[in-house]
Amino acid sequence: MRQVRRREIIRTGTTVEQMVRAIADMIVTGAMLPGERLDEVSLATRFEVSRTPVREALRELGAMGLVAREPNHSAVVTNVTETYLHSMFEAMAELEAICARLSAERMTVDERRALELDHRASIKLVHAGAEEDYSAHNTEFHTRLYRGAHNEHVFELVTQTRARLAPFRRAQFRLPGRLARSYEEHDAIVTAILRADGAAAGQTAYSHVAIVSDASTVFAVAKTGNRHV
Amino acid sequence: MRQVRRREIIRTGTTVEQMVRAIADMIVTGAMLPGERLDEVSLATRFEVSRTPVREALRELGAMGLVAREPNHSAVVTNVTETYLHSMFEAMAELEAICARLSAERMTVDERRALELDHRASIKLVHAGAEEDYSAHNTEFHTRLYRGAHNEHVFELVTQTRARLAPFRRAQFRLPGRLARSYEEHDAIVTAILRADGAAAGQTAYSHVAIVSDASTVFAVAKTGNRHV
DNA sequence: ATTCGACATTCTGCATACAGATGCCGTTCC
DNA sequence: GGAACGGCATCTGTATGCAGAATGTCGAAT
Numbered sequence: 310m311r312q313v314r315r316r317e318i319i320r321t322g323t324t325v326e327q328m329v330r331a332i333a334d335m336i337v338t339g340a341m342l343p344g345e346r347l348d349e350v351s352l353a354t355r356f357e358v359s360r361t362p363v364r365e366a367l368r369e370l371g372a373m374g375l376v377a378r379e380p381n382h383s384a385v386v387t388n389v390t391e392t393y394l395h396s397m398f399e400a401m402a403e404l405e406a407i408c409a410r411l412s413a414e415r416m417t418v419d420e421r422r423a424l425e426l427d428h429r430a431s432i433k434l435v436h437a438g439a440e441e442d443y444s445a446h447n448t449e450f451h452t453r454l455y456r457g458a459h460n461e462h463v464f465e466l467v468t469q470t471r472a473r474l475a476p477f478r479r480a481q482f483r484l485p486g487r488l489a490r491s492y493e494e495h496d497a498i499v500t501a502i503l504r505a506d507g508a509a510a511g512q513t514a515y516s517h518v519a520i521v522s523d524a525s526t527v528f529a530v531a532k533t534g535n536r537h538v
Numbered sequence: 539m540r541q542v543r544r545r546e547i548i549r550t551g552t553t554v555e556q557m558v559r560a561i562a563d564m565i566v567t568g569a570m571l572p573g574e575r576l577d578e579v580s581l582a583t584r585f586e587v588s589r590t591p592v593r594e595a596l597r598e599l600g601a602m603g604l605v606a607r608e609p610n611h612s613a614v615v616t617n618v619t620e621t622y623l624h625s626m627f628e629a630m631a632e633l634e635a636i637c638a639r640l641s642a643e644r645m646t647v648d649e650r651r652a653l654e655l656d657h658r659a660s661i662k663l664v665h666a667g668a669e670e671d672y673s674a675h676n677t678e679f680h681t682r683l684y685r686g687a688h689n690e691h692v693f694e695l696v697t698q699t700r701a702r703l704a705p706f707r708r709a710q711f712r713l714p715g716r717l718a719r720s721y722e723e724h725d726a727i728v729t730a731i732l733r734a735d736g737a738a739a740g741q742t743a744y745s746h747v748a749i750v751s752d753a754s755t756v757f758a759v760a761k762t763g764n765r766h767v
Numbered sequence: 768a769t770t771c772g773a774c775a776t777t778c779t780g781c782a783t784a785c786a787g788a789t790g791c792c793g794t795t796c797c
Numbered sequence: 798g799g800a801a802c803g804g805c806a807t808c809t810g811t812a813t814g815c816a817g818a819a820t821g822t823c824g825a826a827t
Contacts, residue, residue: 322609323609323780323781324780324781325597325780325781348808349808349809350807350808350809358781358782359781359782359783360782360783360809361590361780361781361782361783362780362781362782364594364809364810365593365594365597365780368554368594368597368598368601369597369598369600369601371598372597372598372601372602373601374694380552380788380809380810381787381788381789381808381809381810382789382808382809383808383809392690393690393691396689396690396691396692397691399689399691399692400689400691400692400695403636403692407632460625460628460629461621461622461625462622462625462626462628462629462699463625463628463629463632466629466695466699470691470695552810553810553811554810577778578778578779579777579778579779587811587812588811588812588813589779589812589813590810590811590812590813591810591811591812593779593780609779609780609818610778610779610780610817610818610819611778611779611818611819612778612779768827769826769827770825770826770827771824771825771826771827772823772824772825772826773822773823773824773825774821774822774823774824775820775821775822775823776819776820776821776822777818777819777820777821778817778818778819778820779816779817779818779819780815780816780817780818781814781815781816781817782813782814782815782816783812783813783814783815784811784812784813784814785810785811785812785813786809786810786811786812787808787809787810787811788807788808788809788810789806789807789808789809790805790806790807790808791804791805791806791807792803792804792805792806793802793803793804793805794801794802794803794804795800795801795802795803796799796800796801796802797798797799797800797801
Protein backbone atom coordinates (compact mmCIF):
# COMPACT_ATOMS: atom_id res chain seq x y z
CA MET A 310 0.00 0.00 0.00
CA ARG A 311 1.80 3.03 -1.22
CA GLN A 312 2.00 6.46 0.30
CA VAL A 313 -1.25 8.20 -0.45
CA ARG A 314 -2.63 11.71 -0.58
CA ARG A 315 -2.45 13.56 2.68
CA ARG A 316 -4.85 16.11 3.99
CA GLU A 317 -2.96 18.95 2.35
CA ILE A 318 -4.53 17.83 -0.91
CA ILE A 319 -8.14 18.38 0.06
CA ARG A 320 -8.34 21.60 1.95
CA THR A 321 -12.01 22.24 2.55
CA GLY A 322 -13.95 21.20 5.64
CA THR A 323 -12.85 19.80 8.98
CA THR A 324 -10.12 17.27 9.51
CA VAL A 325 -12.61 14.43 9.74
CA GLU A 326 -14.35 15.35 6.51
CA GLN A 327 -11.03 15.49 4.74
CA MET A 328 -10.12 12.05 6.03
CA VAL A 329 -13.50 10.62 5.09
CA ARG A 330 -13.08 11.88 1.55
CA ALA A 331 -9.49 10.69 1.34
CA ILE A 332 -10.18 7.19 2.67
CA ALA A 333 -13.41 6.81 0.72
CA ASP A 334 -11.50 7.77 -2.39
CA MET A 335 -8.85 5.18 -1.69
CA ILE A 336 -11.50 2.51 -1.27
CA VAL A 337 -13.59 3.51 -4.27
CA THR A 338 -10.64 3.86 -6.60
CA GLY A 339 -9.15 0.60 -5.45
CA ALA A 340 -6.07 1.94 -3.70
CA MET A 341 -7.33 -0.13 -0.77
CA LEU A 342 -8.85 -3.51 -1.48
CA PRO A 343 -11.79 -5.21 0.22
CA GLY A 344 -10.67 -7.00 3.35
CA GLU A 345 -7.78 -4.64 4.00
CA ARG A 346 -7.44 -3.48 7.60
CA LEU A 347 -7.71 0.15 8.64
CA ASP A 348 -5.60 0.46 11.76
CA GLU A 349 -6.42 3.56 13.78
CA VAL A 350 -2.90 4.44 14.86
CA SER A 351 -1.50 3.84 11.40
CA LEU A 352 -4.09 6.14 9.87
CA ALA A 353 -3.48 8.68 12.61
CA THR A 354 0.25 8.82 11.96
CA ARG A 355 -0.28 8.77 8.20
CA PHE A 356 -2.65 11.73 8.27
CA GLU A 357 -0.69 13.38 11.08
CA VAL A 358 -3.63 13.67 13.43
CA SER A 359 -4.67 11.98 16.66
CA ARG A 360 -6.85 8.89 16.89
CA THR A 361 -9.97 10.86 17.75
CA PRO A 362 -10.73 12.27 14.28
CA VAL A 363 -9.62 8.97 12.78
CA ARG A 364 -12.22 7.11 14.79
CA GLU A 365 -14.95 9.54 13.77
CA ALA A 366 -13.97 9.20 10.13
CA LEU A 367 -14.06 5.41 10.39
CA ARG A 368 -17.48 5.53 11.99
CA GLU A 369 -18.80 7.69 9.19
CA LEU A 370 -17.28 5.39 6.59
CA GLY A 371 -18.92 2.52 8.41
CA ALA A 372 -22.29 4.23 8.19
CA MET A 373 -21.66 4.76 4.49
CA GLY A 374 -21.07 1.04 4.13
CA LEU A 375 -17.54 1.40 2.82
CA VAL A 376 -15.87 -0.16 5.84
CA ALA A 377 -17.07 -2.88 8.20
CA ARG A 378 -16.66 -2.47 11.93
CA GLU A 379 -17.19 -4.73 14.88
CA PRO A 380 -16.45 -4.00 18.51
CA ASN A 381 -12.83 -4.28 19.61
CA HIS A 382 -11.64 -5.05 16.09
CA SER A 383 -10.02 -3.00 13.40
CA ALA A 384 -12.17 -1.55 10.68
CA VAL A 385 -11.74 -3.35 7.37
CA VAL A 386 -12.63 -2.31 3.85
CA THR A 387 -16.07 -3.81 3.26
CA ASN A 388 -16.12 -7.15 1.56
CA VAL A 389 -19.45 -8.64 0.66
CA THR A 390 -20.89 -12.01 -0.10
CA GLU A 391 -21.70 -12.88 -3.67
CA THR A 392 -25.44 -12.73 -3.00
CA TYR A 393 -25.12 -9.29 -1.43
CA LEU A 394 -23.04 -8.09 -4.34
CA HIS A 395 -25.74 -9.36 -6.65
CA SER A 396 -28.38 -7.50 -4.65
CA MET A 397 -26.39 -4.29 -5.02
CA PHE A 398 -26.12 -4.70 -8.77
CA GLU A 399 -29.83 -5.39 -9.02
CA ALA A 400 -30.61 -2.36 -6.87
CA MET A 401 -28.31 -0.29 -9.04
CA ALA A 402 -30.14 -1.39 -12.17
CA GLU A 403 -33.48 -0.50 -10.61
CA LEU A 404 -32.22 2.90 -9.50
CA GLU A 405 -30.70 3.64 -12.89
CA ALA A 406 -33.98 2.69 -14.49
CA ILE A 407 -35.80 5.14 -12.24
CA CYS A 408 -33.33 7.90 -13.06
CA ALA A 409 -33.52 7.26 -16.79
CA ARG A 410 -37.31 7.20 -16.74
CA LEU A 411 -37.56 10.39 -14.72
CA SER A 412 -34.87 12.01 -16.85
CA ALA A 413 -36.89 11.29 -19.95
CA GLU A 414 -39.84 13.03 -18.36
CA ARG A 415 -38.15 15.93 -16.59
CA MET A 416 -34.84 16.92 -18.14
CA THR A 417 -34.67 20.52 -19.26
CA VAL A 418 -33.82 21.27 -22.87
CA ASP A 419 -30.35 22.30 -21.77
CA GLU A 420 -29.82 19.03 -19.94
CA ARG A 421 -31.02 17.05 -22.94
CA ARG A 422 -28.76 18.96 -25.27
CA ALA A 423 -25.72 18.52 -23.01
CA LEU A 424 -26.45 14.83 -22.61
CA GLU A 425 -26.71 14.32 -26.34
CA LEU A 426 -23.61 16.33 -27.19
CA ASP A 427 -21.46 14.63 -24.59
CA HIS A 428 -22.70 11.24 -25.68
CA ARG A 429 -22.05 11.90 -29.37
CA ALA A 430 -18.56 13.13 -28.59
CA SER A 431 -17.73 9.90 -26.80
CA ILE A 432 -17.74 7.95 -30.08
CA LYS A 433 -14.22 9.25 -30.66
CA LEU A 434 -13.06 7.66 -27.43
CA VAL A 435 -14.58 4.37 -28.54
CA HIS A 436 -12.78 4.48 -31.89
CA ALA A 437 -9.54 5.42 -30.19
CA GLY A 438 -9.99 2.62 -27.69
CA ALA A 439 -9.28 5.12 -24.90
CA GLU A 440 -10.45 3.03 -21.97
CA GLU A 441 -9.49 5.47 -19.24
CA ASP A 442 -11.09 8.45 -20.94
CA TYR A 443 -14.20 6.51 -21.83
CA SER A 444 -14.49 5.37 -18.23
CA ALA A 445 -14.45 9.00 -17.11
CA HIS A 446 -17.03 9.88 -19.75
CA ASN A 447 -19.15 6.94 -18.61
CA THR A 448 -19.17 8.20 -15.04
CA GLU A 449 -20.18 11.65 -16.23
CA PHE A 450 -22.89 10.17 -18.45
CA HIS A 451 -24.53 8.29 -15.61
CA THR A 452 -24.22 11.25 -13.28
CA ARG A 453 -26.18 13.26 -15.84
CA LEU A 454 -28.96 10.71 -15.63
CA TYR A 455 -28.97 10.86 -11.84
CA ARG A 456 -29.20 14.63 -11.89
CA GLY A 457 -31.72 14.68 -14.71
CA ALA A 458 -34.24 12.80 -12.57
CA HIS A 459 -34.63 16.00 -10.53
CA ASN A 460 -35.03 14.06 -7.31
CA GLU A 461 -32.45 14.83 -4.67
CA HIS A 462 -33.08 11.80 -2.50
CA VAL A 463 -32.93 9.36 -5.40
CA PHE A 464 -29.69 11.08 -6.34
CA GLU A 465 -28.30 10.36 -2.90
CA LEU A 466 -29.41 6.74 -2.95
CA VAL A 467 -27.95 6.02 -6.36
CA THR A 468 -24.72 7.86 -5.60
CA GLN A 469 -24.31 5.96 -2.37
CA THR A 470 -24.97 2.65 -4.07
CA ARG A 471 -22.54 3.43 -6.85
CA ALA A 472 -19.82 4.23 -4.31
CA ARG A 473 -20.38 0.97 -2.46
CA LEU A 474 -20.35 -0.94 -5.72
CA ALA A 475 -17.24 0.74 -7.07
CA PRO A 476 -14.67 -1.48 -5.31
CA PHE A 477 -16.15 -4.50 -7.05
CA ARG A 478 -16.43 -3.40 -10.64
CA ARG A 479 -13.07 -2.13 -11.60
CA ALA A 480 -11.72 -2.52 -15.11
CA GLN A 481 -15.07 -3.20 -16.71
CA PHE A 482 -13.92 -1.59 -19.95
CA ARG A 483 -10.94 -3.90 -20.29
CA LEU A 484 -13.21 -6.58 -21.69
CA PRO A 485 -12.86 -6.76 -25.46
CA GLY A 486 -15.62 -4.97 -27.36
CA ARG A 487 -17.11 -3.57 -24.18
CA LEU A 488 -16.52 0.04 -25.21
CA ALA A 489 -18.51 -0.23 -28.41
CA ARG A 490 -21.36 -2.08 -26.76
CA SER A 491 -21.47 0.45 -23.94
CA TYR A 492 -21.74 3.23 -26.50
CA GLU A 493 -24.61 1.49 -28.26
CA GLU A 494 -26.44 1.01 -25.00
CA HIS A 495 -25.89 4.64 -24.08
CA ASP A 496 -27.23 5.53 -27.49
CA ALA A 497 -30.46 3.64 -26.86
CA ILE A 498 -30.90 5.40 -23.52
CA VAL A 499 -30.20 8.83 -25.00
CA THR A 500 -32.60 8.23 -27.86
CA ALA A 501 -35.37 7.21 -25.49
CA ILE A 502 -34.76 10.23 -23.26
CA LEU A 503 -34.75 12.65 -26.19
CA ARG A 504 -38.05 11.11 -27.31
CA ALA A 505 -39.32 11.66 -23.74
CA ASP A 506 -40.14 7.96 -23.70
CA GLY A 507 -39.79 7.20 -20.00
CA ALA A 508 -40.67 3.53 -20.20
CA ALA A 509 -38.14 2.82 -22.92
CA ALA A 510 -35.47 4.86 -21.16
CA GLY A 511 -36.01 2.89 -17.97
CA GLN A 512 -35.85 -0.47 -19.70
CA THR A 513 -32.74 0.29 -21.71
CA ALA A 514 -31.01 1.71 -18.64
CA TYR A 515 -31.90 -1.38 -16.63
CA SER A 516 -30.49 -3.66 -19.30
CA HIS A 517 -27.37 -1.54 -19.57
CA VAL A 518 -26.53 -1.83 -15.90
CA ALA A 519 -27.47 -5.50 -15.80
CA ILE A 520 -24.99 -6.13 -18.60
CA VAL A 521 -22.29 -4.21 -16.77
CA SER A 522 -23.05 -6.41 -13.79
CA ASP A 523 -22.41 -9.54 -15.86
CA ALA A 524 -19.22 -8.09 -17.25
CA SER A 525 -17.95 -7.20 -13.80
CA THR A 526 -18.70 -10.31 -11.83
CA VAL A 527 -15.69 -11.84 -13.51
CA PHE A 528 -13.50 -9.58 -11.44
CA ALA A 529 -15.71 -9.39 -8.41
CA VAL A 530 -15.27 -10.67 -4.87
CA ALA A 531 -11.66 -9.73 -4.64
CA LYS A 532 -10.41 -11.74 -1.72
CA THR A 533 -11.27 -14.71 0.41
CA GLY A 534 -12.82 -14.35 3.81
CA ASN A 535 -15.89 -12.50 2.60
CA ARG A 536 -17.64 -10.98 5.51
CA HIS A 537 -21.22 -10.00 4.98
CA VAL A 538 -21.71 -6.24 4.89
CA MET B 539 -38.09 17.42 26.04
CA ARG B 540 -38.70 14.93 28.76
CA GLN B 541 -36.31 12.57 30.44
CA VAL B 542 -35.81 9.75 28.05
CA ARG B 543 -34.65 6.17 28.07
CA ARG B 544 -31.14 5.70 29.33
CA ARG B 545 -28.66 3.19 28.13
CA GLU B 546 -29.74 0.68 30.72
CA ILE B 547 -32.81 0.10 28.57
CA ILE B 548 -31.02 -1.15 25.52
CA ARG B 549 -28.30 -3.48 26.65
CA THR B 550 -26.82 -4.93 23.50
CA GLY B 551 -23.85 -3.54 21.62
CA THR B 552 -21.34 -0.87 22.48
CA THR B 553 -22.12 2.41 24.17
CA VAL B 554 -22.15 4.30 20.90
CA GLU B 555 -24.50 1.84 19.23
CA GLN B 556 -26.87 2.10 22.15
CA MET B 557 -26.85 5.86 21.92
CA VAL B 558 -27.37 5.81 18.18
CA ARG B 559 -30.39 3.57 18.60
CA ALA B 560 -31.78 5.63 21.46
CA ILE B 561 -31.39 8.97 19.71
CA ALA B 562 -32.57 7.65 16.36
CA ASP B 563 -35.62 6.27 18.12
CA MET B 564 -36.34 9.62 19.71
CA ILE B 565 -36.11 11.32 16.34
CA VAL B 566 -38.13 8.74 14.42
CA THR B 567 -40.87 8.49 17.00
CA GLY B 568 -41.10 12.23 17.34
CA ALA B 569 -39.78 12.59 20.88
CA MET B 570 -37.41 15.08 19.31
CA LEU B 571 -38.67 17.36 16.60
CA PRO B 572 -36.92 18.59 13.45
CA GLY B 573 -34.80 21.62 14.21
CA GLU B 574 -34.17 20.65 17.81
CA ARG B 575 -30.58 21.00 18.96
CA LEU B 576 -28.48 18.07 20.15
CA ASP B 577 -25.99 19.54 22.57
CA GLU B 578 -23.00 17.28 23.16
CA VAL B 579 -22.54 17.95 26.86
CA SER B 580 -26.26 17.66 27.56
CA LEU B 581 -26.40 14.29 25.82
CA ALA B 582 -23.22 13.22 27.60
CA THR B 583 -24.64 13.98 31.03
CA ARG B 584 -28.00 12.50 30.10
CA PHE B 585 -26.51 9.20 28.98
CA GLU B 586 -23.88 9.32 31.71
CA VAL B 587 -20.93 9.05 29.36
CA SER B 588 -18.23 11.42 28.16
CA ARG B 589 -18.44 13.54 25.06
CA THR B 590 -16.33 11.19 22.98
CA PRO B 591 -18.94 8.46 22.39
CA VAL B 592 -21.59 11.17 22.05
CA ARG B 593 -19.67 12.74 19.22
CA GLU B 594 -19.27 9.40 17.46
CA ALA B 595 -22.98 8.71 17.81
CA LEU B 596 -23.83 12.12 16.39
CA ARG B 597 -21.53 11.55 13.46
CA GLU B 598 -23.19 8.25 12.68
CA LEU B 599 -26.63 9.82 12.97
CA GLY B 600 -25.41 12.51 10.62
CA ALA B 601 -24.31 9.92 8.10
CA MET B 602 -27.74 8.30 8.44
CA GLY B 603 -29.31 11.63 7.58
CA LEU B 604 -31.24 11.91 10.83
CA VAL B 605 -29.28 14.88 12.16
CA ALA B 606 -27.64 17.75 10.32
CA ARG B 607 -24.15 18.84 11.26
CA GLU B 608 -21.96 21.70 10.25
CA PRO B 609 -18.54 22.59 11.61
CA ASN B 610 -18.45 24.36 14.97
CA HIS B 611 -22.21 24.16 15.39
CA SER B 612 -24.46 21.89 17.38
CA ALA B 613 -26.06 18.96 15.63
CA VAL B 614 -29.75 19.50 14.99
CA VAL B 615 -32.51 17.06 14.14
CA THR B 616 -32.70 17.13 10.36
CA ASN B 617 -35.23 19.48 8.91
CA VAL B 618 -35.71 19.50 5.19
CA THR B 619 -37.07 21.79 2.55
CA GLU B 620 -40.44 21.03 1.08
CA THR B 621 -38.92 20.03 -2.24
CA TYR B 622 -36.52 17.64 -0.54
CA LEU B 623 -39.37 16.16 1.48
CA HIS B 624 -41.24 15.64 -1.76
CA SER B 625 -38.24 13.94 -3.30
CA MET B 626 -38.09 11.54 -0.35
CA PHE B 627 -41.75 10.64 -0.70
CA GLU B 628 -41.33 10.08 -4.40
CA ALA B 629 -38.24 7.93 -3.81
CA MET B 630 -40.19 6.00 -1.19
CA ALA B 631 -42.98 5.31 -3.66
CA GLU B 632 -40.50 4.10 -6.25
CA LEU B 633 -38.76 1.86 -3.74
CA GLU B 634 -42.04 0.43 -2.47
CA ALA B 635 -43.04 -0.26 -6.03
CA ILE B 636 -39.82 -2.17 -6.59
CA CYS B 637 -40.33 -4.17 -3.42
CA ALA B 638 -43.93 -5.00 -4.26
CA ARG B 639 -43.03 -6.04 -7.79
CA LEU B 640 -40.15 -8.23 -6.65
CA SER B 641 -42.27 -9.62 -3.83
CA ALA B 642 -44.90 -10.68 -6.34
CA GLU B 643 -42.23 -12.52 -8.26
CA ARG B 644 -40.13 -13.95 -5.45
CA MET B 645 -42.03 -14.41 -2.21
CA THR B 646 -42.05 -17.96 -0.91
CA VAL B 647 -45.36 -19.66 -0.27
CA ASP B 648 -44.85 -19.16 3.45
CA GLU B 649 -44.24 -15.46 2.99
CA ARG B 650 -47.32 -15.12 0.80
CA ARG B 651 -49.44 -16.96 3.33
CA ALA B 652 -48.17 -14.89 6.24
CA LEU B 653 -48.71 -11.67 4.30
CA GLU B 654 -52.28 -12.63 3.45
CA LEU B 655 -53.19 -13.80 6.95
CA ASP B 656 -51.77 -10.74 8.62
CA HIS B 657 -53.48 -8.49 6.15
CA ARG B 658 -56.86 -10.18 6.54
CA ALA B 659 -56.58 -9.96 10.31
CA SER B 660 -56.06 -6.22 10.14
CA ILE B 661 -59.68 -5.65 9.06
CA LYS B 662 -60.63 -5.96 12.71
CA LEU B 663 -58.37 -3.06 13.59
CA VAL B 664 -60.01 -1.00 10.87
CA HIS B 665 -63.50 -1.75 12.20
CA ALA B 666 -62.40 -1.02 15.75
CA GLY B 667 -60.80 2.22 14.62
CA ALA B 668 -57.66 1.21 16.50
CA GLU B 669 -55.28 3.75 15.01
CA GLU B 670 -52.25 2.85 17.08
CA ASP B 671 -52.58 -0.88 16.47
CA TYR B 672 -53.27 -0.40 12.79
CA SER B 673 -50.20 1.81 12.55
CA ALA B 674 -48.11 -1.02 14.01
CA HIS B 675 -49.70 -3.48 11.61
CA ASN B 676 -49.02 -1.11 8.75
CA THR B 677 -45.34 -0.95 9.59
CA GLU B 678 -45.19 -4.73 9.74
CA PHE B 679 -47.07 -5.02 6.44
CA HIS B 680 -44.62 -2.83 4.59
CA THR B 681 -41.65 -4.53 6.20
CA ARG B 682 -42.97 -7.80 4.78
CA LEU B 683 -42.89 -6.27 1.33
CA TYR B 684 -39.34 -5.07 1.84
CA ARG B 685 -38.21 -8.51 2.96
CA GLY B 686 -40.22 -10.29 0.31
CA ALA B 687 -38.23 -8.61 -2.44
CA HIS B 688 -35.29 -10.84 -1.43
CA ASN B 689 -32.79 -8.09 -2.09
CA GLU B 690 -30.71 -7.06 0.89
CA HIS B 691 -29.45 -3.81 -0.54
CA VAL B 692 -32.89 -2.63 -1.60
CA PHE B 693 -34.02 -3.53 1.90
CA GLU B 694 -31.36 -1.26 3.35
CA LEU B 695 -32.21 1.60 1.01
CA VAL B 696 -35.93 1.47 1.71
CA THR B 697 -35.43 1.05 5.45
CA GLN B 698 -33.09 4.02 5.53
CA THR B 699 -35.50 6.16 3.55
CA ARG B 700 -38.40 5.19 5.76
CA ALA B 701 -36.45 6.20 8.86
CA ARG B 702 -35.56 9.57 7.39
CA LEU B 703 -39.15 10.11 6.36
CA ALA B 704 -40.64 9.08 9.69
CA PRO B 705 -40.27 12.43 11.48
CA PHE B 706 -42.43 14.05 8.82
CA ARG B 707 -45.35 11.71 8.52
CA ARG B 708 -46.61 11.21 11.99
CA ALA B 709 -50.28 10.75 12.67
CA GLN B 710 -51.16 9.80 9.12
CA PHE B 711 -53.97 7.56 10.37
CA ARG B 712 -55.63 10.37 12.28
CA LEU B 713 -57.19 11.57 9.07
CA PRO B 714 -60.84 10.46 8.88
CA GLY B 715 -61.43 7.39 6.74
CA ARG B 716 -57.72 6.85 6.21
CA LEU B 717 -57.75 3.45 7.94
CA ALA B 718 -60.37 1.96 5.63
CA ARG B 719 -58.72 3.35 2.52
CA SER B 720 -55.33 2.08 3.66
CA TYR B 721 -56.82 -1.39 4.08
CA GLU B 722 -58.32 -1.32 0.61
CA GLU B 723 -55.00 -0.25 -0.88
CA HIS B 724 -53.21 -3.00 1.02
CA ASP B 725 -55.80 -5.40 -0.32
CA ALA B 726 -55.03 -4.44 -3.88
CA ILE B 727 -51.32 -4.94 -3.27
CA VAL B 728 -51.82 -8.31 -1.60
CA THR B 729 -54.13 -9.52 -4.36
CA ALA B 730 -51.60 -8.59 -7.01
CA ILE B 731 -48.77 -10.28 -5.12
CA LEU B 732 -50.75 -13.47 -4.59
CA ARG B 733 -51.48 -13.49 -8.32
CA ALA B 734 -47.74 -13.06 -8.89
CA ASP B 735 -48.59 -10.02 -10.95
CA GLY B 736 -45.49 -7.94 -10.47
CA ALA B 737 -46.54 -5.00 -12.61
CA ALA B 738 -49.86 -4.60 -10.84
CA ALA B 739 -48.25 -4.98 -7.43
CA GLY B 740 -45.75 -2.27 -8.25
CA GLN B 741 -48.36 0.14 -9.52
CA THR B 742 -50.72 -0.32 -6.59
CA ALA B 743 -47.87 0.02 -4.12
CA TYR B 744 -46.72 3.21 -5.81
CA SER B 745 -50.18 4.71 -5.63
CA HIS B 746 -50.52 3.64 -2.01
CA VAL B 747 -47.39 5.46 -0.92
CA ALA B 748 -48.16 8.47 -3.08
CA ILE B 749 -51.52 8.77 -1.33
CA VAL B 750 -49.87 8.50 2.07
CA SER B 751 -47.60 11.29 0.94
CA ASP B 752 -50.56 13.53 0.20
CA ALA B 753 -52.15 12.70 3.50
CA SER B 754 -49.00 13.52 5.39
CA THR B 755 -47.95 16.75 3.81
CA VAL B 756 -50.62 18.41 5.90
CA PHE B 757 -48.51 17.76 8.97
CA ALA B 758 -45.17 18.07 7.32
CA VAL B 759 -42.38 20.61 7.67
CA ALA B 760 -42.68 20.93 11.38
CA LYS B 761 -40.82 24.12 12.17
CA THR B 762 -39.48 27.21 10.58
CA GLY B 763 -35.84 27.59 9.69
CA ASN B 764 -35.81 24.65 7.31
CA ARG B 765 -32.28 23.78 6.55
CA HIS B 766 -31.69 21.69 3.54
CA VAL B 767 -30.55 18.19 4.46
C1' DA C 768 -32.80 55.13 21.62
C1' DT C 769 -29.96 52.54 18.62
C1' DT C 770 -25.96 50.52 16.82
C1' DC C 771 -21.42 49.00 16.94
C1' DG C 772 -17.70 46.66 19.26
C1' DA C 773 -15.09 44.34 22.87
C1' DC C 774 -15.44 40.89 26.27
C1' DA C 775 -17.11 36.80 28.47
C1' DT C 776 -19.29 32.53 28.10
C1' DT C 777 -20.37 28.38 25.94
C1' DC C 778 -19.62 24.85 22.85
C1' DT C 779 -17.19 22.24 19.39
C1' DG C 780 -12.64 20.14 17.44
C1' DC C 781 -8.86 17.71 18.51
C1' DA C 782 -5.06 15.70 21.40
C1' DT C 783 -3.67 12.96 25.09
C1' DA C 784 -4.09 9.54 28.72
C1' DC C 785 -5.78 5.50 30.74
C1' DA C 786 -8.48 1.18 31.04
C1' DG C 787 -10.20 -3.00 29.03
C1' DA C 788 -10.22 -6.46 25.38
C1' DT C 789 -8.06 -9.34 22.01
C1' DG C 790 -4.64 -12.15 20.07
C1' DC C 791 -0.11 -14.05 19.90
C1' DC C 792 3.55 -16.76 21.66
C1' DG C 793 6.18 -19.25 24.67
C1' DT C 794 5.96 -22.39 28.31
C1' DT C 795 4.31 -26.20 30.72
C1' DC C 796 1.78 -30.20 31.61
C1' DC C 797 -0.36 -34.36 29.99
C1' DG D 798 4.37 -34.38 20.44
C1' DG D 799 0.27 -31.87 21.19
C1' DA D 800 -2.84 -29.12 23.77
C1' DA D 801 -3.91 -25.89 27.28
C1' DC D 802 -2.67 -22.12 30.10
C1' DG D 803 -0.65 -17.66 31.27
C1' DG D 804 1.86 -13.51 30.32
C1' DC D 805 2.83 -9.88 27.11
C1' DA D 806 2.20 -6.83 23.29
C1' DT D 807 -1.09 -4.41 20.61
C1' DC D 808 -5.18 -2.24 19.64
C1' DT D 809 -9.74 -0.42 20.63
C1' DG D 810 -13.09 2.14 23.87
C1' DT D 811 -13.74 5.95 26.78
C1' DA D 812 -12.54 9.94 29.72
C1' DT D 813 -10.41 14.26 30.27
C1' DG D 814 -8.06 18.50 29.09
C1' DC D 815 -7.03 22.37 26.17
C1' DA D 816 -7.41 25.52 22.24
C1' DG D 817 -10.26 27.91 18.95
C1' DA D 818 -14.72 29.31 17.06
C1' DA D 819 -19.35 31.13 17.76
C1' DT D 820 -22.75 33.54 20.20
C1' DG D 821 -24.75 36.51 23.56
C1' DT D 822 -24.17 40.53 26.61
C1' DC D 823 -22.89 44.77 28.27
C1' DG D 824 -21.20 49.26 27.58
C1' DA D 825 -20.03 53.26 25.02
C1' DA D 826 -20.53 56.31 21.26
C1' DT D 827 -23.49 58.49 17.91
